[in-house]
Amino acid sequence: MENALEKNLQAINQSFGETEDLVIRRFSLMDPSSRQAAVIYLDGLVDTAVISQHVVRPLILNFTGTAKNTHSLEELTSLITVSETKVIKNLNEINEFILAGDTCLLVEGEEGGIIAESKGWEQRGVQEPIVERATRGPQEGFVESIQTNLGLIRTHVNHSKLIFEKYEVGTVSPNSVMIGYIKDKAKASVVEEVRERLGQIDLEAVLESGYVEQLIEDNPMSPLPSIKVTERPDVVSGDILEGRVCILVNGSPFALIVPASINSMMQSSDDYYERYPQVFLMRIVRWMALFIALLLPSLYVAATTINHEIIQTPLLFTIAATREGIPLPAVLEALLMEVAFEILREAGLRLPQPIGPAISIVGVLVIGEAAVNAGIVSNIMVVIVGMTALSTFAIPQYSFANAIRFLRFPIIILASTLGLLGIGFALMVLLTHLLKMRSFGNAMMEPFAPMSPDDLSDSVIHLPWKTTMSAPWKKFKKLL
Amino acid sequence: MRKKFLLSLFGLAALLLLPGCWDSQEIEEAAWVTSLGFDLAEEDGPFEVHQMVALTKMLAAGDQGGQGEEDAFFMVSETADSIQTAVFKAKEFLAREPKYGHVSNIIASEELLREKGVSSILSYTLRDHVLRPFIWISVASPNAKSVMEKRTGLEDIPSQAYLGIMDQAEDAGLAFAVNLLEASKRYLNENQDLVLPIITHKEGQVHIDGMALFKEDLMVDSLHSLDARGLSWALDRGEGLVSISSKDEQLITVSFRESNSEVSVEKADDASLEMNVDINLQGDISDIEKEHTVAFLSEEDIPEVTKDVEEEVISIVENSIAKVQKAQSDVFGAADMIAEEFPDVWKKIEGDWREQYEEMPVNVNVKVDLNRSKRIK
Known part of the structure; x- marks a missing residue:
């Protein structure tokens, strides 16, 4: 950096490509020397009130009764009333601070500049979490800041x-x-x-x-x-x-x-806030939902195309009766409906909010009623897809639920070619993979494999806290 | 990585070979056979096979399917010189592939079983890999066709009704169900004779009527109502009820909740063999009929009633066993018991065992416990 103000300003301006939102405000210091000075900041990233009140204003007004002719940067720093200031002599570093929303003060004849903290961009306030809702517990979610x-x-x-x-x-x-x-x-x-x-x-x-x-x-x-x-x-x-x-x-x-771990992805925050009977039931239901989400369409396909004998006779007749006249084989029917549901889900995510409800009604009609009436899909398939979709949303961890949705398709295809054997094969591969999987040194299948009996009480079944030691702050107090 | 890929490819290939000939078949593109009936054919015989096929489109719920007067099943009958051929010939009449995985009953006519024997059926069912071992086998009187043609009130498909009717008959102690597995076991064990329930129809209604007795391969006789109940008790296969007339012209009916029995063979003092049948029954007094009165028993009457009931049960069981012996049908497996416990005696009587069995003395011991006799004065 040089000590000529204009050259420094020009250098900074150039490194920012002379962008329009880089603001340079020039003024004179009101000390006896009346040196030229300038503050530089990026518009939109800073709180301009802070700059005018706590950076510029003191420098213009507060020199009364000072004997010195000129003040060093360090001395000027004491006049600036923001929470954090720094003197920096490297141009690149100054650029970084400006990018982060700080303000830089340059003074004629001084090599270097003062960085004053002035971050203040528009941001969302703390709101309810959008993806992870809970009936009980804190209703605040992270924000972007x-x-x-x-x-x-x-x-x-x-x-x-x-x-x-x-x-x-x-x-x-x-x-x-x-x-x-x-x-x-x-x-x-x-x-x-x-x-x-x-x-x-x-x-x-x-x-x-x-x-x-x-x-x-x-x-x-x-x-x-x-x-x-x-x-x-x-x-x-x-x-x-x-x-x-x-x-x-x-x-x-x-x-x-x-x-x-897989177990941690099946836990929800209100599991720890609600009383145990509710949680005991919900955990079991949730794990059931996991298997329904993963396997129900494939079990249906396997049972209706290959392993007819696993269905009870009256149920077999009911299924056969609803499938009577359906032109598509069960596997295509299942894939068709699953894909239709995926499209509906994806479209629902992207839809502008005002037309969202209208389109979802159309979607429900298309997927359900109309397809059945037209004889393209059977009633029972609608039940299966609906049940599967619901179960997917019962999995608390969104990314895990997405993985299960993705895995459903290969299992359906395996079930249609090999029946239960194919499903067994898929589960075997999946389980082997899960047992091998690590997350930062921990087994993903903990506490099932390797088995840790203490943590099992907070897995598929959830025991009251009185009977377990897995409550986080109990362990924590012991440590202290 | 390459090795891993090849290994998983090999695994998948091996997997594809595993199901063998088991091909996929859409559920609605199959003809679901629910009952198999076997009759003695008049010509092109000797076997006439009836297959009851479910008309699944008639079974749809709501307004989709046909309801009301039309049947939800139809019959396909074929005659041939072997059961397998007759079963196979039915394909000529069916637009869809017949499937036998959901057959729930096998019904064979009395005539066929008396002439050709049960072996003709078992030699087919034992070899078929699709028929389940737990489906029921029964004897049709007079023939399978006439029974299977009858519509049944509560179920759309008669085969489903047969299961219920059999359940109820078993509950009432009038007969008991025998599945294919048990029948095959009994048959293949040469010294134990088969006993099968009889299914028949009366005034358009299908019902269970007693048990058929077999001597080796052939059906020889049948037991009805009380005789069948006596056999159920002796074989520990049912409860049912019994009525006795006591003093004061009262008709007391006892229904049994629990029963257990044991048949054993022992050597008497004079080295002759005799059979013991021990029966324990627990039940309640469920009805007392007396003209123009609601009658009550007192605590003191119970031992006497119990004794009367025991005597009644003994006479029923004795009658029924007498008939079984007369038919020379060793349904108790007495031959096995003798061979096991008294091998030296067995060697001597093995030659004319059936005659020996007919003459064998039988002791029936019954213990009745009326421990929950309600409404005691």
């Missing part, structure tokens, strides 16, 4: 050993990625592994935590996720307290939690 998210976690975890580490990821447009954990509680090896994998990300930009998830997971080729994703601060807090590590990405309301 990483600072707000850190605050949300802090309000749940009142512990001085809760540590956040910051990483800048992205070679072209760096973004902050934070990992949070409780020191001495989280496994050091897991924390170290997370650090290392984050360090290995070689990407131009990280816009969402999904980027990070796909780049640090253990099994990127697997259809099944091995990292838990949540937008609930209370879920992250619970997991941190149990010794897991969370990863937050600026700009994304979804936090990542490692290590994960």
